[in-house]
Amino acid sequence: MAAVIATHDLKKNYRRIEALRGVSLVVETGEIYGLLGQNGAGKTTLIKILLGITRGWRGQAELLGHTAGTVAMRRRVGYLPEDHHFPDYHTAFSLLDFYGQLLDLSRAQRRQRIPLELERVGLVPRMHTKIRGYSKGMKQRLGIAQALLHDPDVIFLDEPTDGVDPVGRREIRNILLDLKGQGCTLFLNSHLLSEVELICDRVGILQKGRMIREGDIKSLTQQKGRFLIGLAQGQQMPLADLQSRGYQIAPLGERWEVQLEEQQNIDPVVDLLRAQGLSIRHLVEKRQSLEDMFVETVQEGNKGRT
Amino acid sequence: MRYLAILKDSLREALDSTVLYIMLGLSALVVLLVATVSFENLPAARTFEKVADGSIQLAFDLLKPDKAEEHSKRQLSGNVQVNLLELAKVRVVSGAPDSPDSEYTVTFRMRFSSKEEVAEASNNPAAAVALIEKHFKDIVDLGLLKIASIQLATQQPTAVARQLDFEVHTLPTPGTRRLWCARPSVFFGWLPIGEENWGFPVGAQLYVLTSTLVSIGSWVAILAGVIITSFFIPNMLRKGTVDLLLVKPIHRWALLLYKFVGGLTFVFLNIAFAILGIWLVLGLRTGVWAHTCLLLIPVLTFFFGIMYSISTLVSVLTRSAVASILITCGAWFGFFLVGTVHELFRNQIRIEETRKIPMEKRKWTDNPIGNVAAALHTVLPRTSDLNHLSSRMLYSDFLTGSLSEVNKIDLRPIEWNESMGVSALFVALLLGLACWRFQAKDF
Numbered sequence: 103m104a105a106v107i108a109t110h111d112l113k114k115n116y117r118r119i120e121a122l123r124g125v126s127l128v129v130e131t132g133e134i135y136g137l138l139g140q141n142g143a144g145k146t147t148l149i150k151i152l153l154g155i156t157r158g159w160r161g162q163a164e165l166l167g168h169t170a171g172t173v174a175m176r177r178r179v180g181y182l183p184e185d186h187h188f189p190d191y192h193t194a195f196s197l198l199d200f201y202g203q204l205l206d207l208s209r210a211q212r213r214q215r216i217p218l219e220l221e222r223v224g225l226v227p228r229m230h231t232k233i234r235g236y237s238k239g240m241k242q243r244l245g246i247a248q249a250l251l252h253d254p255d256v257i258f259l260d261e262p263t264d265g266v267d268p269v270g271r272r273e274i275r276n277i278l279l280d281l282k283g284q285g286c287t288l289f290l291n292s293h294l295l296s297e298v299e300l301i302c303d304r305v306g307i308l309q310k311g312r313m314i315r316e317g318d319i320k321s322l323t324q325q326k327g328r329f330l331i332g333l334a335q336g337q338q339m340p341l342a343d344l345q346s347r348g349y350q351i352a353p354l355g356e357r358w359e360v361q362l363e364e365q366q367n368i369d370p371v372v373d374l375l376r377a378q379g380l381s382i383r384h385l386v387e388k389r390q391s392l393e394d395m396f397v398e399t400v401q402e403g404n405k406g407r408t
Numbered sequence: 409m410r411y412l413a414i415l416k417d418s419l420r421e422a423l424d425s426t427v428l429y430i431m432l433g434l435s436a437l438v439v440l441l442v443a444t445v446s447f448e449n450l451p452a453a454r455t456f457e458k459v460a461d462g463s464i465q466l467a468f469d470l471l472k473p474d475k476a477e478e479h480s481k482r483q484l485s486g487n488v489q490v491n492l493l494e495l496a497k498v499r500v501v502s503g504a505p506d507s508p509d510s511e512y513t514v515t516f517r518m519r520f521s522s523k524e525e526v527a528e529a530s531n532n533p534a535a536a537v538a539l540i541e542k543h544f545k546d547i548v549d550l551g552l553l554k555i556a557s558i559q560l561a562t563q564q565p566t567a568v569a570r571q572l573d574f575e576v577h578t579l580p581t582p583g584t585r586r587l588w589c590a591r592p593s594v595f596f597g598w599l600p601i602g603e604e605n606w607g608f609p610v611g612a613q614l615y616v617l618t619s620t621l622v623s624i625g626s627w628v629a630i631l632a633g634v635i636i637t638s639f640f641i642p643n644m645l646r647k648g649t650v651d652l653l654l655v656k657p658i659h660r661w662a663l664l665l666y667k668f669v670g671g672l673t674f675v676f677l678n679i680a681f682a683i684l685g686i687w688l689v690l691g692l693r694t695g696v697w698a699h700t701c702l703l704l705i706p707v708l709t710f711f712f713g714i715m716y717s718i719s720t721l722v723s724v725l726t727r728s729a730v731a732s733i734l735i736t737c738g739a740w741f742g743f744f745l746v747g748t749v750h751e752l753f754r755n756q757i758r759i760e761e762t763r764k765i766p767m768e769k770r771k772w773t774d775n776p777i778g779n780v781a782a783a784l785h786t787v788l789p790r791t792s793d794l795n796h797l798s799s800r801m802l803y804s805d806f807l808t809g810s811l812s813e814v815n816k817i818d819l820r821p822i823e824w825n826e827s828m829g830v831s832a833l834f835v836a837l838l839l840g841l842a843c844w845r846f847q848a849k850d851f
Contacts, residue, residue, distance in 0.1 A: 116850070155654045156850045176657040187648035189417070191424035203413035204656040248652070 105164070106131050106256050106287040107152060112161040114147055114311075121147040123311040124161065129304075134278065134288040136302035138295065138396055143308040145291045146184060149258050152289075153181055166255060177205065180249035184260035184291070186241070190234035194225050194244050197233065198251055205252045219247040222277060238265035246274060256287040263294055275301055299323075299392040307396060309403045323389045327362040330354065331371070332384030340378055344371060357384060410658055411666050418670030421643065422636055431632045431678060438621060439685030445617070446597045447590035447694055450607040451506045453498045455589040456514045458609075460493040464587065465546045467612050468807055473799035473818055492543055493518055496565075496573055503580075508588040514576045515561055516540065522570065529572055533560045540574055551809045552587040552611075554579035583809045585695055586611025614696060615806035621686065622704060622798055629679055630712050631737070637671035637716060638732045641723035650851050661843040668720050668839060675716070676709045683708075698805035707797055714789045714831055715740055717838040724842045724849070740791070747792025750785040753778035789831040793822055 107129040114122040122144045129135040139145045150156035151163055154171025163170035166178055188197055195216055202212040220229045223243035233241065242265050249257050262278070263271045271294075278288055278301055292298050298305060299319060306316040315322065333339060339358050344351050349371060350361040360371060368385075375382055390398070422428045458464045496515040503510025518536055520526045529536045537558045547553050561573035589607040593600040644650060644667055653663060683705050691697040718739045722732040756772035772778060804814045 150651070150851070153651075153655045155651050157848065158850065173657050173659060176655055179655060181651070181655045183648055183651040185648045186652060187646055188652075189421065189643065189649065191420050196420070200413055200417050201652070201656065203409055204653070204658055206409070206657065 104131050104167075105129065106133075106166060107135075107289060108162070108164045109148070109152075110162040112148070112151065112159060112163050114144075114151060114156065114159040120311050122151070122159070125308065125311070125313050127306055127313060127316065129287060129289060131287055132282065132285050133304060134282050134290060134302045136290045136292060136298040136305040137308060138292070138298065138305055139308035140400060142310075144311040145308055146260055148308070149181075149260060149289065149291065153179060153258065177252070178255040180252070180254035180257040182245040182249045182257075182259045182262055184264070186245050188233050188241065188244065190232065192233055193231055194220055194229040194233065194236075194247070197244070198248055201248050202251055207252060215251055215253075219250050220244075222250070223247045224273065239267060239270050242266050243270070243274075246277065250281070254286070256289065257281065258289045258291075260291045261293065262290065263292065263297055271297065295391075295393040295396055305392070307399050307403075309400055314403045315399050319392065320389075323392055323395050325388050325390055327364075327366075328388035329360045329362070329368050329371075330357050330384060330386050330388050331360060331375075331382065332357040333375070334381035334383050337380050340374065340380075343374060343378075347374070359388065410662070411669065414663070414666040415670040415673055418637075418640055418667065418674055421640060422674050425636055425639070427632060427636050428678075431629065431636070432681070434628070435625075435678065435682040435685065438625060439682065439689055441594070442617070442621070442686050443689035443693065444595045445690075445693060446593050447610050447613070448593065448597070448600075448607075449506060449508065450589045450591055450605065451498075452500070452510070452512055452514075453495060454605065454607055455508075455587060455609070456498055456512075456516075457495040458589060459544070459547060459587075460495045460516055462490050462492075462543070464589075464609055464612075465543075467608065468546065468550065471612060471615055471803065471807060473796060473803050473814070473820075489539070489543060491519075492539065501577070508584040509580050511556075511580065512578045514578060515573050516576060517565065517571050517573050519571045526570055526572060530560065530564075533572075533574070536560075536572065536574065540576065544576070547587065550583065550807065550813060551581050552583040554581055583611075586614075586806060586809070610694060610696065611806040614690065614694065614698070615802055618686065618690070618698070618701065618802050618806065619799065622802065623795075625682060626679075626704075626708050626711070626798070629675070629682065630708070630715060633671075633675035633678065633712050634715050634719060634736050634740075635733055637674065638719050638723065638736065639729045640671050641667055641720055642727050642729045642732065645723065645727045645851075647851070654851060660847050664720070664724070664843055664846050665839065668716065671716055671720075672709065672713055675712045676705070679708045679712075680705045696806065698802075700801045700805045700811060703801055704798055707794055707801070710828075710831070711791060711794050713835055714743075714791065717835040717842075721838045721842040721845075724846050743788055743791040746781055746784045746788055747790065749777065749781040751792060753781055787830070787834075789834045790827040791831075793824075793827040794831075796820065796822065797824075 105128045107127070110126045112122050112125045113120070125144070125148060127135075137145045137148065147156060151159045152165050152170045154176065157171070166175050168175040192200065198216045198219065199212055202216065207215065217226060217229070220226050223246050225240060225243055225247065228236070228240065233244070236244065242262070246259070246262060249259065259278075263274050266274060275297060278290075281288060282301075290298065290302060302319060304316070304318045305322065307314050331339075339351070341351060344360075347370070348363070349366065350363075352359050352361075360368065362368065372382065372385070455464075493516040496517045498515075499513045500506075501511040501513055518529075518540070520529065540558050541555070544553070544555055548555055556577040556579050558574055558576050561575045564573055565571055587609050590610045590613070591600060591602060591604075591607040592613055641664070644653065644663075654660065683702065687698055687701055715736050719732040719736045722735045723729070726732065753772055753775065757770075757778070760770045760773055767773070800811065800814050800818060803818075804811045808814050
């Protein structure tokens with residue numbers, strides 16, 4: 103797969119503050135990539151460099167095969183900034199019409215695409231109302247509509263579900279998954295880690311301008327050697343037998359958590375339970391939530407720095 | 409298309425502001441008020457009476473755009489002699505009576521100090537005719553009237569021996585309407601101004617009216633324009649708004665220049681609305697079509713362009729509408745001050761030169777303040793020249809009839825190419841700086 107976004111040793115200073123300290127990442131076509139980090143970690147700076155909003159950076163930054171920030175490349179990019187502010191004298195329709203003209207969409211294209219995108223985010227009934235009357239959630243939906251207006255190849259979304267209610271969040275999530283299905287590449291900045299966990303293929307964690315961890319969600323949240331086992335109702339776990347064989351086992355609610363050592367395997371545990379005529383109703387390798395993994399990683403990062 | 413989109417966006421933003429409606433409302437009110445102005449032509453005798461006593465010539469002279477120049481000159485043209493003539497009789501030769509479009513034979517009475525002088529003038533009237541011709545010269549030169557002939561009247565007054573009557577045959581010109589004395593009123597004649605028989609040349613009245621409107625109106629329009637448009641760029645540069653524009657496939661400099669032109673177009677439309685309105689209603693109501701005054705639209709727009717270039721640079725540097733309003737108004741006052749001080753020194757230096765005052769006694773020549781004003785005037789926009797240009801245009805429309813005629817009487821030494829060039833360069837420099845800063849700025 104071709105790289106849509108590629109940075110190498112990307113650095114950016116705001117006077118004496120080092121916002122990015124050599125960030126390298128690659129996002130491939132069709133991926134949903136989530137960039138995580140605390141406030142001030144450099145997430146927005148990274149996006150702004152890629153889009154040409156922030157200048158004066160060092161290193162390499164490429165978007166769609168072009169050096170980041172070129173005018174021609176921007177035709178193929180959609181962007182929803184964090185804390186966006188739309189001119190409130192516009193209606194949703196007139197705003198998209200204005201942006202459409204700046205994007206060189208013809209009148210016919212605008213007439214066709216604007217209602218379509220507003221329909222997608224559920225704003226058609228209010229599309230001729232002034233934006234100053236919109237709720238935060240409606241403005242957020244409008245932000246997504248404007249980012250999709252010109253059918254871009256890659257979309258950058260900075261906190262796309264900020265201020266949106268749970269139903270709206272689910273709708274936005276579905277929109278993003280639809281876009282992924284259409285082959286669109288998505289780059290997401292979000293503090294809502296549960297959302298990120300649900301939709302992103304890969305995530306990177308940025309801390310104080312450095313990429314401290316990166317990978318696919320599954321591998322990052324996997325807790326190697328921890329399994330949860332549940333037996334049929336009324337059956338007792340043969341604790342003594344398992345402990346005598348060197349397995350660490352402890353109750354966790356109605357289930358049991360088995361901690362394997364380096365050389366151990368879960369199969370002998372299953373064999374023992376079956377041999378004793380017990381019915382296994384639940385067996386799963388235990389995973390961390392993305393949030394736990396994020397907090398753990400950030401704390402480790404902080405310790406490492408101190 | 410992008411330019412139009414940004415222009416439309418600027419208009420939408422302006423329409424959202426109540427200041428625009430106040431401004432348009434005021435313009436419409438002024439146009440409507442001017443539309444109610446009527447001029448009732450007074451009898452022909454009234455006009456010729458004022459020509460005879462020289463008061464019309466004096467008024468036209470006093471209203472000249474280069475008033476400062478007059479510090480070193482006489483107030484009244486040397487051609488006119490007060491108390492030379494008095495009106496005796498007006499007879500219409502062809503056309504409607506008391507109409508400026510008619511042909512008249514006007515009898516003027518000239519007084520002499522002795523019977524001998526009367527006898528001499530009666531026998532050889534050439535000298536007296538030449539004096540009358542000279543008395544009319546300013547009016548004829550301005551194209552306000554044609555003199556077909558001047559001759560000694562066949563019937564002379566007998567009651568007083570020390571006077572002679574001369575018959576002046578006048579022909580109308582397109583400018584005669586401007587010369588004609590009329591009594592003004594507002595609200596379609598409902599509220600007359602002045603005494604029943606009070607009146608003055610229509611051209612002079614229109615000049616005073618439009619000069620007042622333009623000087624006050626343009627000041628208000630440009631100030632309102634500065635206030636309204638000062639929000640355009642800071643709003644565009646607001647965090648969360650600018651990002652959405654910068655990711656569009658458009659160069660930053662183009663975005664800023666389009667926004668500048670958008671603001672300029674907005675003010676152009678406002679000025680055009682007011683000037684075209686005044687031009688139309690005055691033309692319809694008086695028959696005087698002041699075409700040159702339409703050039704005020706680009707002149708005032710250019711004036712605003714100078715101010716808006718300052719506002720644009722300040723907006724890019726500070727992102728603050730308040731800062732851009734304050735600094736722009738400060739610069740406006742600064743230009744006015746520099747222009748006024750420079751003009752004052754230039755006139756006084758000319759007077760000192762005319763009077764051939766020795767160098768060591770000259771106060772104004774080589775004065776440090778004058779030198780600073782001259783240096784600043786060299787590099788700063790010449791807004792005072794633009795004001796002067798506006799006066800010239802109005803003078804040409806209502807008094808001389810053409811700009812070329814104004815050139816003959818306006819002796820103010822302005823190099824128009826240099827003046828416009830310096831102002832245009834100033835605008836280009838400030839916009840260049842604003843684009844350069846915007847291009848390099850992180851958002």
